[in-house]
Amino acid sequence: NLNGVLPFPPGPPGLPLIGHLHMLMSDNSVPHIFLYKLSQKYGPLVFLRFGFKPTLVVSSAKMAEAVMKTHDLDFCSRPSLCGARRLSYNASDLSFSPYSDYWREMRKLCVVHLFSRVQKYRPIREDEVARLVQKICRLSIDSKPVNLSEAMMCLSNSIICRVGFGKRYDDEGAERSRFDGLLKESEAMLSCFSFSDYFPFMGWVDRFTGFFSRLEKTSKELDIFYQQLINEHLDPNRQKPEQEDILDVLLRIQKDRDFPFDLTIDHIKAILMDVFIAGTDTTAATVIWAMCFLMINPKCLKKTLAEVRDLIGTKGFVNEEDIQGLTYLKAVIKETFRLQTTVPLLVPRETLRKCSVGGYQVPAKTLVYVNAWAIGRDPEAWENPEEFCPERFIGSSIDYKGLNFELIPFGAGRRVCPGMHMGVAAVELALANLLYKFDWEMSTGMNKKDIDFDVVPGLTTHKKNALILVARKIK
Numbered sequence: 446n447l448n449g450v451l452p453f454p455p456g457p458p459g460l461p462l463i464g465h466l467h468m469l470m471s472d473n474s475v476p477h478i479f480l481y482k483l484s485q486k487y488g489p490l491v492f493l494r495f496g497f498k499p500t501l502v503v504s505s506a507k508m509a510e511a512v513m514k515t516h517d518l519d520f521c522s523r524p525s526l527c528g529a530r531r532l533s534y535n536a537s538d539l540s541f542s543p544y545s546d547y548w549r550e551m552r553k554l555c556v557v558h559l560f561s562r563v564q565k566y567r568p569i570r571e572d573e574v575a576r577l578v579q580k581i582c583r584l585s586i587d588s589k590p591v592n593l594s595e596a597m598m599c600l601s602n603s604i605i606c607r608v609g610f611g612k613r614y615d616d617e618g619a620e621r622s623r624f625d626g627l628l629k630e631s632e633a634m635l636s637c638f639s640f641s642d643y644f645p646f647m648g649w650v651d652r653f654t655g656f657f658s659r660l661e662k663t664s665k666e667l668d669i670f671y672q673q674l675i676n677e678h679l680d681p682n683r684q685k686p687e688q689e690d691i692l693d694v695l696l697r698i699q700k701d702r703d704f705p706f707d708l709t710i711d712h713i714k715a716i717l718m719d720v721f722i723a724g725t726d727t728t729a730a731t732v733i734w735a736m737c738f739l740m741i742n743p744k745c746l747k748k749t750l751a752e753v754r755d756l757i758g759t760k761g762f763v764n765e766e767d768i769q770g771l772t773y774l775k776a777v778i779k780e781t782f783r784l785q786t787t788v789p790l791l792v793p794r795e796t797l798r799k800c801s802v803g804g805y806q807v808p809a810k811t812l813v814y815v816n817a818w819a820i821g822r823d824p825e826a827w828e829n830p831e832e833f834c835p836e837r838f839i840g841s842s843i844d845y846k847g848l849n850f851e852l853i854p855f856g857a858g859r860r861v862c863p864g865m866h867m868g869v870a871a872v873e874l875a876l877a878n879l880l881y882k883f884d885w886e887m888s889t890g891m892n893k894k895d896i897d898f899d900v901v902p903g904l905t906t907h908k909k910n911a912l913i914l915v916a917r918k919i920k
């Protein structure tokens with residue numbers, strides 16, 4: 446083993462104690478762009494130190510393959526960060542659990558019993574997309590602008606509530622806004638910087654800034670929310686939905702003792718959190734970015750519209766079977782993932798042990814960011830990386846399933862996103878129907894040039910300014 450003599454990957458010089466944190470904090474860009482700029486200077490493996498935490502940034506398709514395939518076993522743990530730890534009932538969930546026997550069993554449970562149910566939830570997705578179309582129809586009658594960003598969040602939240610716990614909230618009701626608020630706050634707590642993660646002796650700063658009390662408040666509110674859902678599900682008089690929802694399935698597994706570990710109510714709550722957090726923003730943001738790209742690329746928009754309308758004819762609604770034939774639409778979605786990766790830094794990984802990659806050594810417990818956004822621009826992997834060109838995927842076998850490392854919006858390897866099929870099904874169905882039913886125009890006084898690509902930092906890249914368009918219902 447040459448580990449001992451290998452150098453660390455290159456990186457900029459850091460300061461004592463804080464390492465490179467000041468660079469991250471003082472740069473005006475969002476983290477994935479800041480890290481991309483560093484990779485342009487130092488290469489596809491950059492070594493940094495955030496406080497006491499060694500950090501590796503991976504920015505090319507080749508190095509992503511080394512990390513997530515060749516050395517996946519060394520890189521497939523997750524760091525224990527304070528926000529995630531608290532919200533996931535001490536990492537009892539799937540996303541934030543370190544690599545362990547527990548994670549393996551949890552992954553099996555989720556893949557076999559939860560994520561395999563994609564097809565069963567098809568009627569829910571179709572019903573919710575049909576409701577979205579009706580809502581937009583009503584606005585289109587008076588040419589009222591449609592806030593697509595809001596409408597898409599509403600759609601994915603509605604889908605996840607029905608899939609997760611069998612409830613359909615009124616769009617404007619109090620229960621709905623409670624759920625939306627909890628989701629937003631949890632996302633914020635998961636992507637918020639906390640001192641104690643990087644300086645083990647500086648927990649007092651988090652107490653001082655109010656981070657801990659905010660985290661405590663959010664976790665307690667979430668816990669009450671989950672507990673109410675569980676109580677309702679355990680009520681023998683509850684009217685069961687047609688399809689068992691995810692909470693039903695989990696409670697059944699618990700009752701049947703169909704899990705090698707003790708599956709407690711807290712574990713079930715933790716899994717619910719994963720489904721809510723991982724499954725809503727990602728789907729909504731992907732559709733919004735795809736619409737942005739189409740609006741500023743009229744040729745691509747025209748081709749997509751022609752394909753959808755030719756194939757569907759006068760049927761009135763694109764259902765999930767029809768999607769198979771929509772080759773160009775699928776290419777548009779892939780190109781959207783390449784250029785505006787929804788989860789740009791994936792979900793941070795952590796090295797299990799001291800290991801080596803690309804001729805460098807990486808210490809145990811190094812935080813690892815795979816910059817999928819940068820990989821989408823890797824000049825070794827893509828011709829004309831800055832262009833929006835869905836055609837590059839026509840007749841190409843490159844897919845986002847985690848086997849082609851130039852396109853990894855869902856990650857790859859042992860930790861690859863298990864909700865990929867669920868996410869893609871919703872994205873495709875929503876986008877296809879938005880384009881089948883309506884022509885889209887800029888609202889009065891706005892120009893295509895006004896569509897910006899400014900983003901809000903966070904786990905998921907959201908568009909900073911809402912996408913507001915006018916829909917014209919086609920005859």
Ligand code: HEM
Nearest residue numbers: 540723724727788791792854855856857860861862864868
């Ligand atoms: C467009 C939609 C989505 C995108 C872009 C996306 C992206 C990702 C990414 C990048 C990861 C990290 C993978 C890695 O570390 O290699 C991930 C993990 C995960 N995703 Fe998704 N996701 C989407 C939809 C969903 C949905 C709908 C669900 C569930 C209902 C879901 C559940 C999860 C879970 C549980 C994990 C953690 C897996 C583990 O650590 O073992 N995702 N996702």
